[in-house]
Amino acid sequence: EDQVTQSPEALRLQEGESSSLNCSYTVSGLRGLFWYRQDPGKGPEFLFTLYSAGEEKEKERLKATLTKKESFLHITAPKPEDSATYLCAVWGETSYDKVIFGPGTSLSVIP
């Protein structure tokens, strides 16, 4: 059965303090791994898609990387506006078009 876990559950950073969020997955035949950002009371917003181990994607202060077992979302010199919940999701060969979501990491960046 496809599974996704994320750690830590919550992370509190000082502004400018770089860190990484982890997404560990078990999937039969990875077709894609997705990162989303969700602000309170809103729907998740798409950030990145990664398709194969070794792939990296960047957007402003965020960088997503992928290995065969996990993905990292690196946040460099975060700002308070980066505060949000970050969701990881996997799309596997056996789940047809259903995507399995992790529980999320709640990030707070303190000025």
Add this chain to the structure above:
Amino acid sequence: DVKVTQSSRYLVKRTGEKVFLECVQDMDHENMFWYRQDPGLGLRLIYFSYDVKMKEKGDIPEGYSVSREKKERFSLILESASTNQTSMYLCASQVRGGYTFGSGTRLTVV
């Protein structure tokens, strides 16, 4: 820009009422999904649809039904609302695996 629109941001309904949550996408996507999101439980799939008039049960379909009469519109129906259906409801459409979500409907059943 692609768009998924949910008709209501906030909704308050009484126990036993029949509730309709509407979702429209403008991307001509075939796949559409309904999730509910609760603190500590994450996103849970209620129903999904691969095409017009086709529907499949997700992980928690009890107490819900869906309708997809046109490709762009996917409706979630609470047949008889109960307090344990108070939640954030999220609609999504899909292409190449990735989802585009609507802004969500916060439903409170009193």
